Amino acid sequence: MIPFMFAISVVAFLLIQAPPGDYLTTYIAKLGESDEILDQASIDNLRARFGLDQPLYVQYFKWVGNILQGDFGMSFEWRQPVSDLVWERMGLTMCLSFATLLFTWAVAFPIGVYSAVRKYSIGDYIATTIGFIGLATPNFLLALILMYIGVVHFGSDVGGLFSSEYKNAPWSWGKVWDLMKHLWLPVIVLGTSATASLIRIMRANLLDELNKPYVDTARAKGLSEFWLIMKYPVRVALNPFISTIGWVLPNLVSGAVVTAIVLSLPTAGPLMLQALLSQDMYLAGAFVLLLSSLTVIGMLISDILLVLLDPRVRYE
Amino acid sequence: MMPQTLMDTDNPILRVQNLNIGFNMRQGMFDVLHGVSFDLHRGKTTCIVGESGSGKSVTARAILNMVPRPGVINGGRITFNPDGTGETDLTALDPRGKAIRDIRGGRIGMIFQEPMSSLSPVHTIGNQIVEAIRLHQDVDKAEARQMAVEALKQVEIPNPDKAVDRYSFEFSGGMRQRAMIAMALACRPDVLIADEPTTALDVTTQAEIIDLMKSLQTELGMAIMFITHDMGVVAEIADEVVVMEKGHVVEKGDIHQIFDAPQHPYTQKLLGAVKRLEEPAEAKVRPTGDQGDILRVEDLHLRFEKKEGFFQRVTDVTKAVDGVSFTLKRGEALGIVGESGSGKTTVGRCIARVYDPNSGVIDYAGQDLMAAGDAQLRESRKQIRMIFQDPFASLNPRMTVKQIIAEPLIVNGIASGQELEDRVAKLLTEVGLDPSMMERYPHAFSGGQRQRIVVARAIALEPKLVIADEPTSALDVSIRTQVLDLLLKLQAEMGLSFIFISHDMAVIRYFCDRVAVMYQGRIVEIGETEQIITDPQHPYTKALLSSVPIPDPSLRGTRQRHRYQADA
Numbered sequence: 001m002i003p004f005m006f007a008i009s010v011v012a013f014l015l016i017q018a019p020p021g022d023y024l025t026t027y028i029a030k031l032g033e034s035d036e037i038l039d040q041a042s043i044d045n046l047r048a049r050f051g052l053d054q055p056l057y058v059q060y061f062k063w064v065g066n067i068l069q070g071d072f073g074m075s076f077e078w079r080q081p082v083s084d085l086v087w088e089r090m091g092l093t094m095c096l097s098f099a100t101l102l103f104t105w106a107v108a109f110p111i112g113v114y115s116a117v118r119k120y121s122i123g124d125y126i127a128t129t130i131g132f133i134g135l136a137t138p139n140f141l142l143a144l145i146l147m148y149i150g151v152v153h154f155g156s157d158v159g160g161l162f163s164s165e166y167k168n169a170p171w172s173w174g175k176v177w178d179l180m181k182h183l184w185l186p187v188i189v190l191g192t193s194a195t196a197s198l199i200r201i202m203r204a205n206l207l208d209e210l211n212k213p214y215v216d217t218a219r220a221k222g223l224s225e226f227w228l229i230m231k232y233p234v235r236v237a238l239n240p241f242i243s244t245i246g247w248v249l250p251n252l253v254s255g256a257v258v259t260a261i262v263l264s265l266p267t268a269g270p271l272m273l274q275a276l277l278s279q280d281m282y283l284a285g286a287f288v289l290l291l292s293s294l295t296v297i298g299m300l301i302s303d304i305l306l307v308l309l310d311p312r313v314r315y316e
Numbered sequence: 317m318m319p320q321t322l323m324d325t326d327n328p329i330l331r332v333q334n335l336n337i338g339f340n341m342r343q344g345m346f347d348v349l350h351g352v353s354f355d356l357h358r359g360k361t362t363c364i365v366g367e368s369g370s371g372k373s374v375t376a377r378a379i380l381n382m383v384p385r386p387g388v389i390n391g392g393r394i395t396f397n398p399d400g401t402g403e404t405d406l407t408a409l410d411p412r413g414k415a416i417r418d419i420r421g422g423r424i425g426m427i428f429q430e431p432m433s434s435l436s437p438v439h440t441i442g443n444q445i446v447e448a449i450r451l452h453q454d455v456d457k458a459e460a461r462q463m464a465v466e467a468l469k470q471v472e473i474p475n476p477d478k479a480v481d482r483y484s485f486e487f488s489g490g491m492r493q494r495a496m497i498a499m500a501l502a503c504r505p506d507v508l509i510a511d512e513p514t515t516a517l518d519v520t521t522q523a524e525i526i527d528l529m530k531s532l533q534t535e536l537g538m539a540i541m542f543i544t545h546d547m548g549v550v551a552e553i554a555d556e557v558v559v560m561e562k563g564h565v566v567e568k569g570d571i572h573q574i575f576d577a578p579q580h581p582y583t584q585k586l587l588g589a590v591k592r593l594e595e596p597a598e599a600k601v602r603p604t605g606d607q608g609d610i611l612r613v614e615d616l617h618l619r620f621e622k623k624e625g626f627f628q629r630v631t632d633v634t635k636a637v638d639g640v641s642f643t644l645k646r647g648e649a650l651g652i653v654g655e656s657g658s659g660k661t662t663v664g665r666c667i668a669r670v671y672d673p674n675s676g677v678i679d680y681a682g683q684d685l686m687a688a689g690d691a692q693l694r695e696s697r698k699q700i701r702m703i704f705q706d707p708f709a710s711l712n713p714r715m716t717v718k719q720i721i722a723e724p725l726i727v728n729g730i731a732s733g734q735e736l737e738d739r740v741a742k743l744l745t746e747v748g749l750d751p752s753m754m755e756r757y758p759h760a761f762s763g764g765q766r767q768r769i770v771v772a773r774a775i776a777l778e779p780k781l782v783i784a785d786e787p788t789s790a791l792d793v794s795i796r797t798q799v800l801d802l803l804l805k806l807q808a809e810m811g812l813s814f815i816f817i818s819h820d821m822a823v824i825r826y827f828c829d830r831v832a833v834m835y836q837g838r839i840v841e842i843g844e845t846e847q848i849i850t851d852p853q854h855p856y857t858k859a860l861l862s863s864v865p866i867p868d869p870s871l872r873g874t875r876q877r878h879r880y881q882a883d884a
Contacts, residue, residue, distance in 0.1 A: 212433055213428050213434040214435055216377075216382070217426075217434045217499075218444075219380075219382050220382065220421060220428075220500075221421035223451060236436070309438070310438055311483045
């Protein structure tokens with residue numbers, strides 16, 4: 001775990017250093033557009049002030065050292081501490097991810113079980129068709145359609161996670177309620193494709209398990225069909241659900257940038273994109289590092305849950 | 317305790333009358349059972365015998381009204397009369413209803429063939445037995461747990477208090493089957509249906525399970541319906557026999573009547589196939605005395621190391637092959653016999669260099685295979701071929717028979733084009749298949765035909781030595797002798813040498829000139845087959861032979877069975 005996190009921090013740092021130039025190059029170019037020329041002395045001065053003149057490894061250790069003390073550095077672009085910028089965004093991202101995960105499970109689990117147990121029934125065909133459509137539809141397109149429907153037919157305020165009056169207000173019950181009202185749209189948009197694939201996985205897994213001899217054994221014991229299926233094959237087929245915890249986070253952040261921009265969600269994706277574009281290295285670095293760590297933690301959690309759920313894994 | 321009901325032959329506890337089962341296919345209804353009738357009696361064992369596809373298992377499931385889809389019961393009655401008071405027609409009950417569920421597990425228990433997969437891998441043994449108990453008896457969890465421990469004790473599982481909290485994969489095959497029996501008997505059913513309960517087990521374990529079932533029957537006085545394809549097992553356990561072929565009951569009657577005076581040709585064929593395996597094949601060609609050795613194995617060792625942790629430290633070493641030595645003459649068939657886990661398969665794979673042995677000598681016709689490099693192994697593998705146990709798994713389902721058989725010829729650049737086709741046709745004729753079948757895929761063939769395809773592939777390169785790993789274990793008895801006869805014919809024609817790995821003494825006796833008995837990675841005894849079978853020296857060989865069922869009911873109980881315990 002610890003060596004892994006260390007490796008991640010190195011990679012994250014190298015990644016944000018990889019594009020040619022640094023924040024100053026971008027900054028100078030920007031100034032150049034508005035006809036302001038900086039002389040070499042002030043560039044060097046700035047460079048020294050930001051610590052950009054030092055060798056890479058020195059910069060790296062400075063960065064990591066500060067992070068260990070909870071200081072992610074200053075954002076060049078926003079002139080604010082990175083942590084202030086990041087925490088708000090990460091909090092909302094986590095909240096959105098978690099809601100999406102719950103939505104995905106809540107929808108995929110019953111539909112997956114149903115379409116496996118009633119294989120080739122009308123219901124299975126409908127679920128399968130919807131599943132394929134869900135898989136094939138790009139998220140941003142779905143977002144646009146749902147926004148259109150929301151605005152035109154329900155007259156609701158879509159886009160973003162808060163109404164304008166709450167946007168900069170401190171947290172309160174009103175704000176939480178407002179968040180809930182806005183959350184459903186991105187949750188559906190982001191959850192659809194994951195739900196569709198999870199339905200397929202659940203169906204395929206359960207179909208494999210349904211014909212296993214232990215199901216017959218349980219039936220021969222006199223167990224009712226519903227409990228039989230719930231207790232035995234579903235339990236075994238559940239593993240992929242647990243594994244989704246690990247991949248839902250990175251998926252949401254990397255795959256959802258376009259959706260987040262379309263829906264103007266104040267999540268991590270758009271800000272990270274902006275930070276990368278302007279080579280705002282400390283901000284970008286903090287994001288890359290946090291997201292990677294969350295992925296690792298997510299994987300760890302899903303592994304631990306898997307061990308708790310499946311004694312065969314424990315036995316190994 | 318109740319002698320008159322125990323032996324009450326006039327009032328069967330369960331009657332199957334004219335049972336008809338169809339499979340509802342796209343092409344229409346396709347019948348798999350045609351008017352099957354038989355009775356089960358309290359305190360008696362009825363064996364249902366037949367080869368795969370004869371409809372034995374589907375009959376068993378019909379009794380519990382759980383015929384798998386797309387099967388439907390479309391005729392006949394199954395009446396259940398446990399107390400002699402009134403009949404229940406099981407086929408008339410709703411398959412998902414409460415009435416049939418009370419009978420399943422409560423009055424009629426069932427055990428299945430595969431002890432490996434018939435228990436849930438993610439629930440403890442205790443959990444599953446407790447569930448069975450609480451479904452039918454009004455007891456609380458603690459009481460049910462106590463009853464589960466009792467049930468495990470009854471089937472002679474050591475440390476039942478601890479075993480109850482174990483998972484099925486922590487048990488051996490025999491222990492799992494014991495747990496299955498404990499579960500099926502936990503509610504004291506009136507009828508026990510056992511669907512090939514010993515087929516997946518070693519002979520020694522099989523003998524123990526059969527003894528256990530017999531003693532539990534005397535204790536509990538239940539009726540047993542025992543499904544098997546093994547006439548030896550029938551002779552050991554049955555009171556009544558029902559012979560099934562292709563969904564028909566062709567013959568039924570008392571055990572002695574069936575064995576001494578079988579009426580139907582199919583019964584005679586089944587018995588004949590078993591009897592033939594009682595002695596060496598007549599067509600066997602013994603190598604002449606002056607033949608030289610083709611293979612010499614000396615002091616072969618292979619260890620499997622279990623590595624754990626970040627630094628891959630070796631935490632456990634299994635000596636799979638622990639100092640094995642033997643020689644094989646040209647044209648000779650050497651059998652290797654032993655239980656699962658004895659290392660017999662591993663020895664075979666070491667010789668083919670599928671595994672790399674840790675130390676020892678493998679001298680194949682003067683070449684040292686231990687030191688052979690890749691190029692030399694490619695050469696030697698043309699002459700040393702393998703045949704595997706499962707003809708369903710060892711053929712690629714996406715290749716035609718022609719592609720399968722031609723593959724070794726193409727890979728070694730021996731033939732191509734029309735010549736290749738001719739050779740494949742010739743090989744198919746040699747193994748007794750029609751060459752016009754070569755464009756078909758393996759799924760179009762039966763188990764016996766597939767094993768012939770496997771044999772054709774093995775002899776395509778005209779090998780000198782064939783390592784056959786349980787080549788007949790997955791086959792029905794009548795097909796088993798056919799495949800063995802084919803191998804004998806090829807041995808005579810091509811002068812092949814065989815290493816024949818099997819757990820089945822009868823097959824070894826039929827086929828092999830000499831036999832090596834393996835136990836825990838070592839050869840405990842090696843010699844002429846007949847001599848070892850008639851006069852075994854090592855106690856393990858004696859124990860192994862004592863477990864083989866004798867296909868003669870009049871000799872039942874004449875032999876003392878025992879299990880070999882190695883000294884620590």
